[in-house]
Amino acid sequence: MFIGYSETETFLRNCKDAVIITHQSPDGDCIGAGFGLKDILAELGIRSRVICSDAFPSRYGFLTDIGAGEEFEPQTVIAVDIADVKLMGRYEKIYGDKVQLCIDHHESNRDYAEKTLLREKATAACEIIYDLAKYMGVNITQHCAMCLYTGIATDSGCFRYDCTTPRAHEIAAEMKRSYKNINFAKINRYMFEVKSLGRMKLEAKVSELMEEHLGGKLAVIAVTQDMMKELGITPDELEGFAPLTIQLENTEVGILMREREPNVFKCSFRSADEVNVSTICQTIGGGGHAKAAGCTVEGKLEDVKKMLIDTVRKALC
């Protein structure tokens, strides 16, 4: 059932001992939304714990260092930035059918929770949580503001993508006025510029791997586990690589394939402009946004790649 801010406020004010689930391959938005919501619940005197199927990448340490929260038997299950229970990874079995509240901005949201606060137009789940906190009149601590800013900045590609709402700019402006001690430039430097030596080397290697298909309309990069091993990097360090695929001139759709487990490929789609990649991904068991979507496909590299190319070919004509 879809609900609004008022019912969400009632739910949050009356919940206790909450576990907040973030999606696997965590990004700035789900981490920011998870820890930001934890801060908001703390302001209400409610304890919570943020959980994720994968480790939080170290560059988000300035948000996650407060710790996931103490151990307790959860009475409340909340999911943030999760469109589908499949994205909970190993927590799907434990909590997949027990989510009481979902806060999300994916048009592909499967309405799996008892109550869902869905704002499809929002830049980020963090944008919804900021507005929710304002609606509730809850104090947004400096740490909470850093969490929510990071989510908005990362999901909007530092306010560059089409999905960036006027509200996202307003929130950034409000934060810049209110939190003089937050170093926003530093956050953006760490989110968008700083990378490991392994990643720099991988970027050079990945650029060499870029393939053009469909007369240049589709760009594909496939990174296998062997390559990751060779370069001494983890799959985490490949987060944020997908946009590279649509830097290529004339490309309409880009796909980054990451081999998470042997013969299991996480495929991240990007659209340069008009093609809706969420629609494409939904036909092969995934979903996401019009310009950024994904799916997970099992099979041999060449078979999976061929299937993806065929799927995009059909969508382009």
Ligand SMILES: [Mn+2]
């Ligand atoms: Mn998001």
